[in-house]
Amino acid sequence: MPRSTVSAWTCNYDACPICTAPERDGMSMLRCAILTLLDQGRWMASDDIPLPDILSAGGGYLNRLRGTAGEGIPVPATEHWAWLEAELRLVVARAAGLDAVSTLDPRIDDVLTTAARLPERRQVDLLDLAAEQFAELITQPRAA
Ligand SMILES: [Zn+2]
Structure with missing residues (x-):
């Protein structure tokens, strides 16, 4: 995982499980x-935007979103955009049931291709679940 130079990040969302974690x-x-992209993804999915589009170019998307929604939007440095995209794909593939632990797992592509064929409502549910699992994983006390 890359290290970000922003250490005390807080977004606009008061109940953000990441930004309110101790x-x-x-x-x-x-x-x-990642959580912001999953959240936005739910809106995009219900707008019939294809899953591969939702899961790609997240860095650029957040950058544009900051332009309209302001400073509380997390925009990672451009050198982290590829990491962000890979991680987002992993999180969603895991929510779809894949037991992958690495963003390099070759099965991620297949799982996401299958997920992209789901009806819109199921895609929204999938992104929902991904956000839930991701927040849970992050806010749990870390094992040493
Ligand atoms: Zn946040």
Whole structure:
């Protein structure tokens, strides 16, 4: 995982499980970015935007979103955009039931291709579940 230079990140969302967690570190902003993309993804999915589009170019999307929604939108540095996209795909593939632990798992592509064929409502549910699982994973006390 890359290290972010923004250590005390807080977004606009008062109940953000990442930004309100007691343990915050250099990764908080990147994690908040993933959660924000999952959240936005639900709206996009219900707008019939294809899943591959939702899961790609998240960095650029957040950057544009900040332009309209302001400073509380997490925008990782451009060198972290590829990481962000890979991580987002992993989180969604895991929500779809894949037991992957690495963003390099070759099965992620297949799982996401299958997920992209789901009806819109199921895609929204999938992104919902992904956000829930991701927040849970992050806010749990970390094992040493
Ligand atoms: Zn946040």
